[in-house]
Amino acid sequence: MSRYLAQIHIAKKDLALDEDSYRAVLKRIAGKSSAKDLNEAQRLCVVTEFKRLGWEPKKQGGAFRPASSKGYVRKLYALAKSLDDLGYWEAPYKEALRSFVKKRSDVDDPEWLTYDQATPLIEALKKIEGRLSR
Numbered sequence: 001m002s003r004y005l006a007q008i009h010i011a012k013k014d015l016a017l018d019e020d021s022y023r024a025v026l027k028r029i030a031g032k033s034s035a036k037d038l039n040e041a042q043r044l045c046v047v048t049e050f051k052r053l054g055w056e057p058k059k060q061g062g063a064f065r066p067a068s069s070k071g072y073v074r075k076l077y078a079l080a081k082s083l084d085d086l087g088y089w090e091a092p093y094k095e096a097l098r099s100f101v102k103k104r105s106d107v108d109d110p111e112w113l114t115y116d117q118a119t120p121l122i123e124a125l126k127k128i129e130g131r132l133s134r
Contacts, residue, residue: 004043011050
């Protein structure tokens with residue numbers, strides 16, 4: 001799901017818009033009554049309109065967490081994000097990756113993995129990605 005499409009649906013909920021009001025905004029801003037029919041530029045315009053109407057996106061997660069200094073950990077997150085873009089995860093991809101790592105390695109956080117522990121996880125994620133992108 002595109003970032004803006006997700007924001008549109010979140011804003012609709014946060015602004016407590018009924019279906020008719022929501023579709024009226026889409027029609028007024030983008031000329032279409034369904035967000036899935038909008039291109040990215042139109043979706044951005046709709047998100048901008050929701051912000052003008054008072055919607056404020058919530059900040060992601062808690063404290064800022066810098067990118068890992070370990071290349072293999074960054075690779076795990078990149079693969080998890082790719083799978084998220086393909087619709088694989090049911091939870092936010094960072095939470096899903098932590099769960100995936102915990103189930104397969106008994107380590108609570110990808111940052112704590114050693115290279116030897118991470119390698120089979122990377123290969124498993126690559127296989128999943130390969131099956132989904134066929």
